[in-house]
Amino acid sequence: MTLMPEILAIPGVVTAEARVAGTAVLDLPNRTETAVGRILSWPESDAPLLNVPIQRTGTTPRPGRADEVMVTEPFAEANGFQIGDSFIANINGQARALTITGTVLSPEFIYTIGPGALMPDNEGFGIIWMSEPAVAAAYDMAGAFNALSLRLAADARPAEVLDLLDSLLEPYGGLGAYGRDRQQSDSFVSAEIDQLRGMAMVVPPIFFAISAFLVGMVMSRIVALERAQIGLLKALGYSDLEVCVHYLMLAGLIACFGILIGWGAGTWMARGMASQYAAFFDFPYLIFRVPAWVYAMSGLAALITTLLGAVRAALAAARLAPAIAMQPPAPPRFRRSVIDSVMAALRLSQSTIMVLRSIIRWPVRSGLTALGIGCAVSTVIASSFMYDALDEIMDMAFYQANRQDAMLLFNGDLPETALPDILRLPGVLQAEPQQFHAAVLRNGPREKTVSLEARHPDASLSRVIGAEGQVIVAPPGGILLAERLAGHLDLGVGDTVEVAFLTGRRETHEMIVTGLVEQYFGLGAYVDAGFMDATFRQSARMNVANLMIDEDQLDALHARLQDIPALSGLIMMTDTRTSFLETINENVVIVNGVYATIAILISVGVAYNAARIQMSERARELASLRILGFTRGEVSMILVGEIMLLALLAQPIGWLLGAWIAQAMSNSFTSDLYGIPLVLEADNFAYASLVVLGACLASVLVVRRRIDRMDLVAVMKTRE
Template identity: 35%
Template sequence: MLSPLDKKLFRDIWRVKGQAIAIMLVIASGVTLMVMMDGMVNSLTDTRDTYYERYRLAEVFAPVKRAPAHMVDRVADLDGVLVAEGRINAAGQINLPGIDVPVRMQAVSLPEHRQPGLNAVYLSAGRHLQANQRDEVLLLESFAREHELAPGDRMTVTMNGARHQFHIVGLAQSPEFLYTTPPGELVPDEARFAVVWMNQKALAAVFDLDGAVNEILLRTSRDVSETGIITELDRLLSPYGGLGAYSLDDHLSNRFIVDEINSLRVSSRTVPPVFLGVAAFLLYIVISRMVQVEREQIGLLKAFGYSSVEIGGHYFKFVVLIAAGGALLGCLMGVWLGHSLSGFYQLYYKFPFLVFSVDPSAFVIGFVSSVAAASAASLLVLRRAFNLPAAEAMRPPAPPDYSASLQIPKPVSTWLDQPSRMMLRSVLRQPARAMLATLGIAAGMSLSVAMLSVMSAFDRTISLSFDVIDRSDVTVTFIEPLGSSATFSLQSLDGVFKVEPFRAVSVLMRNGVHDYRGSITALSENPALYRAVDVSMQAIDLPTEGIVLSRSLAEQLAILPGQWLTIEIREGRRPVIEVPVVSIADTLLGSPAFMSIETLNRLLKEPGRLSGAYLSIDQQQSQRLYRQLKDMPAVAGVTLREESRSAIREVMDTGAGAMRFIMTAIAAVISFGVVYNTARISFAERARDLASLRVLGLSRSETGFVLLGELALIALLALPVGCLLGYFLTSLIAEAFSTDLYRIPMAFVPASYGLAMLGVVVAAVVSGILLQRDIHRLDLVSALKIRE
């Protein structure tokens, strides 16, 4: 049996159902983001760890030029090594019919008579390799899907300068290749990079590595230092051309998946609290004004004998029911959106399985924070009403003293008609209420500004990277560094306008306790096709001595211009050099480091060597040029700038970057909810006043103008405030979205601010239309019965 107060509770909620739904949507928006992003972080982390463990991903990788197979046993005897396994890992090209651009390939060996002890593969179609079959391969499933290849098909590959025919017997996935990126590139492209697995003897025969390996994989015990094992590995493999062992933390695929998870984790800790904070502020405004409207009902309930505690419990349940409904809706929406995105992540990161799971604490935090914010807002207002005696609370509040309030200047007043003066006077006489309403709308609008600006910044990142920084058409990389004559060979090809050589070397950079495994890109003097640029996007002149670091790399190394950086070269003679940091470049993709090619070659004592070249070409002759490059045995790969642009756009539109679309939609919902709630509360507060104006002879249009004009004025005042708040919020959210792969620049994009302002205007117009209908339905008889 419901008590009278509970019956009143449900009647009140039904009476303000429009406002209740709007408030619930505001709360649900913040909780949705929190639950969804927490679920994605947990799902990716748990799936990655399970996948790595189930398929025994190595924890240390030790590439080497050529090491005898017995070295694997010596490595296995090192203290702390649980499993050691040798393999062959080599590069090649796949020749596909109808594709002129060389397609890069990585060939990985598998033991012939057993499953690999480390880095096992997941067979998604077909069968495993048969022992002693030299023409069978497993092909990476994502590449096969892009080119419509299947078990039973044959393909031609070029390895070690010779062409070979292979039979595809199965499609596979591997935790080692969650993020498939061509060597020397940052952006994954499933269509331009393939992985094939072959029997070890077959691959050894192709690269003349019988009885030898060129990579050793390790798993270590948990109580041993990986750094110590890596140091010992480098010592053991140095006579055989060791290229520098590294841990799983520095493995390219793992680094990107970890970076994706960290980006989501940072976003989940930064963005949802901002949305919930805005929602809490809006709830305070809305609920405080709603309770103030109920002042006379509170007095009436007291007169009937209800205590302040009972009345407080009634209004507290009113607020909690709305807040709990919004939080529950947010939890359900978060689970639904997160579950939908989990399938997308499974395809994008090539997981054979992915189970969406949410930490229960995310539900608790979202629910408690929403209810607590709503409850705090209501208690602050109810405390003032409860202190009133019943008789006083039942009377309308004493007319406020407006003698000290702002007045309309007389020159302005003479130009305004009566409804306009009434509207403007209402704003000037209650500036605190107008200011809170303005801040509420501005806060909602700031979310839209921030998300639209971040979306524009993603496009700006791509534009600056491929139109200002990289202005080449084609990037050619060689199998190994060549002499300067390679530049002239490329320049002599038909359709090549300009050639700019570069040298790329694998390095380990150290600054005190900070280190970074990456590469140095050495460019020619005054490059035009690929440049290091400063914060104003002006080219940086590469120094004859020293190095230029990207801003993200300098931050990771905690180093400033003028300080010295220790660099361990990971190829050739592997010298250790120290160079000064002379400048910081504002690259937006990756974490590159730049030097002069002459300086780097001098330090390496390898004059005139280059790893590749940037080309400017005649697009009319591009297909013939690609075929010529494809037939050059020294060419390891060809990268087209437009393909790289498309690939990075796909990366930014997926993964953590895809979250910005959902956040933009949620920001729009909040923005509309704020405007609509502001309008509804204003109408609830002034319904009797508006009815009185109708009784006094004002028309419906004039009466509506008094209220809607005030709403329009507040909305207009909120526009510049929302732009200002949005500018600072953009900086916070852009930093949360930035990763090691790309950085989101902070920039003022007028179109983003214009769209956000347009959204507020549209929300105000729609709210005004809905309110005008209620104004037409005002009960004039009730207004005449009011006792002042």
């Protein structure tokens, strides 16, 4: 604590708060599995100055009472704790009975995961606050500290403060200072915000483009159907500008209705998403509020998009001369082609020939319809690819790279000669040693703090797996780097990287990059365990043991682990796999449902409007066929067949667009914490096609019913 005046004297430091922190194995009532707690000191004289927890229930530990603690509210709720309940904690090798006096939520632990864990486990990991004298005595830290928080002035330069702080604390074993951006909870929350920001940059423009296309297609058809009315209005004296404004106002009115619907649906979905974040992160409270500028910007974007989509049709209407507009449009020029010869040679039915000729003679209209349906297909692919990507991550991370049932974490380095003792624990079938070392990797001005992993070449429980599923072994004398880490440091195979260790002898060594490996979680760096021991000039050591366990003896193993003083933590990989899978499945189902709904709406919008306008344009033609003896089915085939054939032709377009959007989303999701691979399976494309084709068929069948109710006499009397 004598360093505090020097720390406060660092330029830019406004407030500094030191504390003692440690880990403990917990023996919780009504729980057979081993739990882990992070012990933090609570100032005896006053409340903390920084990272101030919010008191939810109860009171703080009373001065002089070493057995009283506060815990995080999610930990208490998950284990059913009430004020006054007790549990046992193995703190630095001594079992202590602790009594809960209160529950809190801390801004430091919005996303609470245990050491080495990938997912939060509020039942098996909790944060515990004890009075400062009790924690200091338990960890032999009286008058000392091992954790420090700073608040900087607004004009401070964080990099300079961190350098000065590192220089001051290095002789005392400092592990390296870092900014809030590397604090665990801040990193996860910031990564989530960045992911949402990336989606906001990729997804909305795509949907607005699709909307503009749909509006343009519908308005063009409306103008084509209202040629006579346009000509009559112009003959009565309406100007080109008035006609153009009329159709733009029609599009604007449609946009206004759509904006109101979008605001309502968007608010509802945003509230649901906020509720999910409130359940996933441990926020003390959550105020749901959509700023007014969001409604304004979204409404303005929708209005501009709609008008841009309608402007071509509106200008076309304005350019129509009255005499020309009041006449039917000139039929397309017919000229026999090779396609007609092929259709004749194939002896196709008359209905099929009419469908094909309609598509061929109106290529622009057919192409735009197919493009709209393809956009719907791409929407489903862009969302459902995430499920395949996460499945790939699960397989790579949990079943190929990390195949162990559990990981034992120790307070310090143990000799590998302790491995036989671990093998004698109840239910342990296999045990392998592993080392983790905090280190700073540097390449010129670039540097990154990572956890360096060391394992033996014959390790089978924890391995390094390449992108093609092959096992990659770090050769002695070299270092393997994750591709994203190598990108941060601008390193390639054969380059030399400076490794400054923050543990053990705290030495700095140069290592050759012998390979790059694709990795989805974190920024990994890997070396050979024997090479690491030789580098540190020590016998074979380990600080983690990977285990294969007999499930029938889990209870006995957990009971034995709670009595091991050197144990600082336990990660049950089987539980982590299950938790990760459940969380992912829940989120993916919701996201896929939303995007499938959007795709169905787009499909219905394109197919229904195309069929409905086709029906209006060709009503006289279809009625003539009925009078000539064509059955309802044959006449319906002309309408249904054309739209469904275009829908089939749209599938490859949608597949290509979906793959491109999925690639953009995959790139936007990449961060230091994780990376999302681009995985596009055949069933992904099949699912998207089935959803869209089903929606198109349902839409066209609704229009087809009008053919059955068609008044043939009234239709034939209608002027062409």
